[in-house]
Amino acid sequence: MRLAATSNSKESFVSSGEELLHFPEASPTPPLCLPLLCCIGAGTLLLHLLTGSRYGFNRDELAILEDARHLAWGYVAYPPLTPFLGRVALTLFGTSLTGFRFFSALVQAIGVVLTGCMAREMGGGRKAQIVAACAAIPFCLGAGAIMQYISFDYFVWVLTAYCVISLLRKNDPRYFLAVGISIGLGMLTKYTILFFAVGVLAGILFTDARKYLRTVWPWLGLFVSLSIFLPNFLWQVRHHFVTYAFLKFIHLRDISEGLTQSFLPDQLEMTLLCFPLWIAGLYFCLMTNEGKRFRSVAWMYVVPLILLFLAKGRGYYLAPAYPMLYAAGSVWGERWVAKLDPLRTRVVHAPVAGALGLSILGGMAVALPLAPIRSSWFRMADKINVTFRDEVGWEEFVATLAKVRDSLPAESKANLGILVENYGEVGAMNLYGPSHGLPRAISGVNSSWERGYGDPPPHTLIVVGFTREFVEANFSGCQLVAQVTNSYGIVNEETTERKDIFVCGPPRNGWPALWKNFQYYA
Secondary structure (H helix, E strand, O other): OEEEEOOOOOEEEEOOOOOEOOOOOOOOOOOOOHHHHHHHHHHHHHHHHHHOOOOOOOHHHHHHHHHHOOOOOOOOOOOOHHHHHHHHHHHHHOOOHHHHOHHHHHHHHHHHHHHHHHHHHOOOOHHHHHHHHHHOHHHHHHHOOOOOHHHHHHHHHHHHHHHHHHHHHHOOOOHHHHHHHHHHHHHOOOOOHHHHHHHHHHHHHOOHHHHHHHOOHHHHHHHHHHHHHHHHHHHHHHOOOHHHHHHHHHHHHHHHOOOOOOHHHHHHHHHHHHHHHHHHHHHHHHHOOOOHHHHHHHHHHHHHHHHHHHOOOOHHHHHHHHHHHHHHHHHHHHHHHHOOOHHHHHHHHHHHHHHHHHHHHHHHHHHOOOOOOOOHHHHHHHHHOOOHHHHOOHHHHHHHHHHHHHOOOHHHHHOEEEEEOOHHHHHHHHHHHHHHOOOOEEOOEHHHHHHOOOOOOOOEEEEEOOOHHHHHHHEOOOEEEEEOOOOOOOOOHHHOOOOEEEEEOOEOOOHHHHHHOOOEOO
16 A cells, blocks of 8 residues: 655555546535634534523433543443543533533534534535534534533534545545544444444445545554444453443333334434425435435435334434534535526525524524423423423432431431432432532442442431332331422422332341342433
8 A cells, every 4th residue: 555646735545556546526615614603603502501500410410420420431321431521521610510511512512513514525605504504503402401422422423424524525535544533432422323333334335435445544444443442342341241231221111111113203303494404415415416426425324224213223313413414405405596596596595594593493492491490381391301300309309318317316327328219319419418418329220339338338228219119128127208309399200200218227138138139220
């Protein structure tokens, strides 16, 4: 393998047989409207910063916050990147709610900018770049509103797509290194990136891009990707691939609860009024001569779509695949509109702007914590976005446990433990408990099980979240002493199925016997 420089200083990659690997020359690249795209992205970031302190920590955020205090190369419920960024946020901003959410909002803003940049790489001018970026805003508002691995998973899909499109546009296989880095980071974020990686592979094998396989760069990209993922893989080996058991449990739960039945309708729901744009993008890449260079992008969407549908994945798993199609659809639309007379052009511009505006406003209404709690708006938004109900009542939850502790005799307080059922309760206890002088939470959920029950083991327990049947079967002398409520009257897991609070003695068969089989998933 050697590198041959052309007279115009561009590099062409040559196989051992001296055969040039190239597509036909592309049309000149339009100017990049980077300042305007950055303003659009900064606008989403500003919205998140202005609204990020409303309500409270979400249940999933509390889990990430807790794991961020115990850095590792893996966790039961997810790979290590999101807790690592949570640890950085804790270091920089403390336990500020807005600060903890900053990186999630930031990468979503960058994703909006990259969507506009993808439109430019595909040959789109100023209008195409703006339309593509605006189409990406509604999902960005939801994904960036809380600190969650979905936010970073979305970003690495978009980054990978941008790298592939840049590779195809510039005819430069060195971009495979960037693709490898991006997919490697994706494997440290959420394992569903594997579906997208298969799509990228299909896009290479089933199009003219397979010529690049005769260079060293795809293989170097693969090596880099595997190297990045290696520490997490070794962690899984040491923990007997516990995440596989967790994912299997979650997947069976999703199927049993019917959460996967609406996979195909969800694709339209997620894209709101922007769905004609991604359909146009798919058409542009699959059916037009102008989009032939980017045929791989169509495979990068169709293959994950089919695989996730067959695997009975949840609808939002495919959300990160739409920005690249928004970009392609914007390019097709810009070229189509350019062929119209000025009067028809104005007629087209109005509904496009209206659809984008309504989608963004709709996204704001249900994705951002704007509605006053108890209002009709909140109840409507909560039916669509179920994360809101899990952002209310955590400080009251911990305060209630502190009151139960205060009601106990001194000898019971001396060796007290608090056993909680789910990861939100663990995170809330360990966030707000120290200000009440409460001990750290004990739980068998996910990675909390590894952290044990303390030394010496507690003799008196406050138990919350478990059924009466469970506590009476496993602990001695249990009494129901209180129930979880919140002052807003919000109905969530804590106020319904996990509301009972018991005071109990130690496990009937001792802590080691209980703990041996106490790990469970949620």
